Amino acid sequence: MSNRVLTILIPIISVLLGLIVGAIVMSVSGFNPIEGYGALIKGAVGDSFYLGETIRQITPYIFAGLAVAFAFRTGLFNIGVEGQLLVGWTASVWVGLAFDLPKIIHLPMAVLAGALAGALWAFIPGILKARLRVHEVIVTIMMNYIALHFVNYLIRYVISDEQNTTERVPESASLKSPLLETLTDYSTLHYGIFLALAGAIVFWVILEKTTSGFELRSVGLNQHASEYAGMNVNRNIVLSMVISGAFAGLAGAMEGLGTFGYGFIHDSFSGVGFDGIAVALLGGNIAIGVVLAAALFGILKQGALIMPLESGVPTELVEIVIAIIIFFVASSYIIAYLLRRFKKGAN
Amino acid sequence: MDIVSAFEILVKSMLFASAPLILTALGGVFSERSGVVNIGLEGLMVIGAFAAVVFNLTFASTFGAATPWVALLAAMGIGGLFSLIHAVASITFRANQVVSGVAINFLAVGLGVFLVKAWYGAGQTAKIPVPMYYTQIPILSDIPVIGPMFFNNYLTSYLAIIVAIIAWFVLFKTPFGLRLRSVGEHPLAADTMGINVFKMRYIAVFISGVLGGLGGGVYAQTISQDFSGGTITGQGFIALAAVIFGKWHPLGAMGAALFFGLAQSLAIIGGSFPLLSDVPNWALLSAPYILTILALAGFIGRADAPKAIGTPYIKGKR
Amino acid sequence: MDYVIEMLNIRKEFPGIVANDNITLQLKKGEIHALLGENGAGKSTLMNVLFGLYQPEQGEIKVKGKKVHITNPNVANELGIGMVHQHFMLVESFTITENIVLGIEPKKGLTIDMKKAEKEVQAISDRYGLRVDATAKISDISVGMQQRVEILKTLYRGAEMLIFDEPTAVLTPQEINELTQIFRTLIKEGKSIILITHKLKEIIEVCDRVTVIRKGVGIDTVDVEGTTPNELASLMVGREVLFNTKKTPAQPKETVLDIAKLNVKDSRGVMSVKDLDLTVRAGEIVGIAGVDGNGQSELIEAITGLKKSSSGSIKLNGKELSSLKPRKITESGVGHIPQDRHKHGLVLDFSIGDNMLLQTYYQSPYSKRSMLNNREINKQAKKLIAEFDVRTPSEWTEARALSGGNQQKAIIGREVDRNPDVLIAAQPTRGLDVGAIEFIHQRLIDQRDKGKAVLLLSFELDEIINVSDRIAVIYEGSIVAIVDPKETTEQELGLLMAGSKRKEAGEDTHV
Amino acid sequence: GTDDADKDGGGDDASTGETSDFSVSMVTDTGGVDDKSFNQSAWEGLEALGADYDLEKGVGGYDYFQSNNEADYVTNLKTAARNNFDLVFGIGYLLEEPIKQVAEQEEDTMFALVDAVAELDNIASITFTDHEGSFLVGVAAGLQTKTNKIGFIGGTDSDLINKFAAGFKAGVEAVNPDAEIDINLTGGFSDAARGQQLAASMYGGGADIIYHAAGETGTGVFTEAKNLKQQEPEREIFVIGVDRDQEEEGALTVEGEDYNVTLTSMVKRVDVAVQDISKRAMEGDFPGGEVIEYGIEEEGILVAETNLSQEILDEVESYKQQIVDGEIDVPLTME
């Protein structure tokens, strides 16, 4: 069958297989899979409120996924999304609080600040890789921890005066949307989702439609040939990390200006950044794929929250189901293989 | 505190904090040397910690003082088995190795906590009845200054260093090691030399599971002494960093892990010295990470990964 | 009549293509049997089947009359079949000995007995006259030596039947001479050889019989006695092929490329281009002849800006290049057909179309205000594909899926179409069949006749002599002689390349 | 309930006497319901309540909502309210903003916030006088120490943790002015290795007692103390536990002898508070909009006896009294 069909079919089948195995796990551990998944569905899309929460949850996943994916497309592995997200979050809130401006200026400024901060945080591993060939994986991992401690310091001693949380950002810098909230029975859904989708489009345009995208992809696939063709490999490495970091920073801004509307001291990482790795790769590092993978993640994670209440299934089980789904999607080769076999057998 | 005892503490806490990282990093070295990326190290540690703690809780009465050691064996076994999931996905099913590794991390935490809840009715186990304790090495520990500094620690700290040396020997002195590395550098060439690429990679990933599990087991029985979702939080990623920092060389990885442990205890001890007392706390807390970056930028520089890393081997493809 | 190997009616399919269709090949004991065919004809595939890397869909294989199932290379090795692959199968970071013993290492206790291994390797290499430095790393040795290592690998495993897949494609004339010597020794030692090559002269020289395949189908097996290159060529291609490409005498004009006192360090920091002077004029082809590793690569990398020169000047139409970045150099009129098409020439995972615009994507009309204009890009790609007859399903096809020959045509098309003042062609026909070679030579000459300068680097002396208007001999990093191809012989060149002075060459003619 | 009768905080449900149709739930912070700390303590409270009033676990009875990360707080609080739990507890200061936000929308639901203050009519704020409890264990430490060196290891630098540190410091100084206190915040609650390294350096520097308020990081402190104890059983080396009675964490046996390095614990009876508020809600006097402080007097804060000698206990007792009588005013912050 044609590759086009396969590329659509495989993820669907992978997800189904993942759910089936998850069901088996549930029943062997004494839970009713029907109830379990019933609860999951309800908790994810059961009514306008849950739907709203799910979409809100998808928003940062899209940006985090885009961040990881963008770096991957240039042959770089950005494990630092977690940290870039935190600094982006903090910067956007800071700008939100520091100024008093009309919304048309203030909001964009705050969002941009988030992107900028994330970009800056990713610039360091980028430049180290480009100039000194230091492996970006190590640096980005280390930068995560530095971000955590640094951001907590900023929030407690610079942005607020020794508080656990900052002030709420004023309406002029907020992504919160009374409209969306009322539509979804007062969920925390905010305008961020539109930015996220726009971000996905920007991602696609940059990579597929612009000359720098051409360079970034080329460098990602063959540095020698790119150098031969007169591209500046080091410049592209830095650029890629910076753009990747900007997406991560935006994920943070969504939390800072939308979901929460303030910044607070973090005891540990949110995990969105690490999930972003899976989202990106499940999405095949392409824009539309990332959006879909993010949706999948958002649905599963959000639906998981009421599984214990509705069906007694502990949330951890959802982690397991997610893991299994990831395995199957990642192993799409074997599924494609089996599908072809099946097809052969059929005719 | 005086300089000598400061140094004593420094070395001591470097050794015990590094041991789990060393062992796990060595696991990473094996897997990546064979061409299989392993960012599932975190998950392997989790499952190892889980296995060791559960075993210790269950069989303390049976094995008495030997319990922690038998528990380590259990952790290694479970870790090994667990890593086979990664092997099947990334070697046989040609899954993207990074994704599969991420999945391992999800699965480990999910499964670990899920089972603990199922078995103990709580998301966190009780303290293990027979933990590991510092041990004074006879004679050696009596040497003035150096003795207490180096020879009064968890036995597992020495185990880690010994395993590192063994790993170096295996990888660089034995036929097995030569074959394993060849598979990571140029699998097709290895294939034409009659080496079973798939088998070698399976073994390598299995070993990484065994060592990752050991690392987790050691952490759980020496440091946390219980298991919960919060027992392993990021150590696996630090170990991954150590693999690269150490240029995929067993002794290098050991050095990197030790360096990190040292940086960490330096930051802590340093805090108790007046000259550093007015450094903001966040900077001290970040010091180990900053030092690592500086070390890399300063004198470690570039590292070349095994050539075939990350690419599944497909017979008949060039 | 005793055959050591019989491949009968072999069929091998790949998704979409029948690579081998009912091919029969029989190898006599003690013979050198050539396997001839165009790029993509199915030679490597057939040999990979014999070596157990691929399993045939049909047909049977007999070794010494016994039917065998060669399920993997181990089986082949045990049957005494050894293969020297087209693309070397060496672990760069290992030593020669490690590469040779890999898989059957001699042990001392738990460890590899390296001393023993090195002795054994040395012994075999002495016996067959395969000079290698057993302890050297692959990454540090010449291509020729790498090939000797490949041969040693098979001999170390006691191979009696050796397969050579395009062994000479990457060798210098000297190395080819050595190799033919080695063939003879091997035959003397009672081995049998299958040799894949595109070089018909070699076949005539060393082979006893030749099997010709075309597009996966076996055409014929003939005795080499009494065949001519032309007959073989037409058998292979299925049409007449004409050699030493027709060309009118050159009308050189003003100097385009002027290199003076150039010094370049190689990757290990050794000065490998020393005070080199060279000029190339408009309307001429200057061929650089030299043994591999005498600074050719560094010279070209310096001209194209891939490497910084330590001192000296490189002027293009009087404009200094040596300080410029690759892009500026390309823009100022330098075209470059790189030595290694897979490393530098192409982004294998890009479509052939994108590869066609690897240096020009950012220029109008292919992009406006840094937005790509895919319509223009594809138009251009289509044009080049047609013009340079690149055999590809479409401009969307990944470059990877094209044969080397077609990959090469794509690169040539790209570089020639930019119509550079000087075109640098480094081993442009390496690994290609006569058809493709003919085509490419013609293109270089066309460029010259358009009044452009062409700098040709090649290890194939007949290519140098046929195509060039002037030959510059490079030795240890400097040009030691400039000769006129019409009044020079391969011997003479060979000697110059080996570093001997010109007049000596005149006196003594045999190597 | 949704009818107007509940507007005053759902009291009517209770006044009708049918307590069994009262339902209550809690939303954990990211620590999770079995963090061996205040989440767990709160849950134990609800379970006890459920037993007393034979409530079913689940909707219509009592249950908890696990928050896997901060973004889940609002969702969980809302979900609880929308499942018509009459009373919803938010555990931990991190839920302050989320609970305000939700309470504004879900006016018909009663909310209770632990460890922080939110001024809304349908939120009861529950605070504990951690500083006073810390003061008392500080007194104990000040009297117990032989080396006059005492350590404090806290988690993330936050109001709450500073409250612990300040109270502890004051307590030590009250009884032992020349004891020096090394206060160190580890920036997190989940790094046992760092905790152990830090403890190693403090004990190595001569400290003989460490008070930890650092969750999982704190377990490293116990580990180090037990190691040292195991090597020199006669050495006096102690840890002061927090939140729950951490006696179990300190237990070890050396050559058959049982020892315990836990000197005492600053016990914070969140379970008591949770049951207390729930009952009041049932009986119709839900303290919406009020701040209810559980302190020593209310038995919301206890000092575990564990390893404390009688005379120290007596001293602690007298200071307890002085605090209750308001003779001592324990500081809330380091300044």
Ligand SMILES: Nc1ncnc2c1ncn2[C@@H]1O[C@H](COP(=O)(O)OP(=O)(O)OP(=O)(O)O)[C@@H](O)[C@H]1O
């Ligand atoms: N691994 C493969 N997968 C799919 N198709 C292949 C593969 N290898 C070869 N082919 C197909 O089989 C045909 C024969 O390939 P083969 O390598 O045998 O050609 P060849 O005669 O060796 O060419 P060359 O002279 O360039 O080496 C090619 O045209 C190609 O389309």
Ligand SMILES: Nc1ncnc2c1ncn2[C@@H]1O[C@H](COP(=O)(O)OP(=O)(O)OP(=O)(O)O)[C@@H](O)[C@H]1O
């Ligand atoms: N993985 C593959 N998939 C499809 N076709 C392939 C693959 N590898 C090689 N081929 C085909 O095999 C044929 C020969 O491949 P090969 O690499 O030998 O080309 P070549 O002309 O010999 O180039 P070179 O020898 O210079 O590398 C080509 O036609 C190529 O299209």
Ligand SMILES: [Mg+2]
């Ligand atoms: Mg071939």
Ligand SMILES: [Mg+2]
């Ligand atoms: Mg070829």
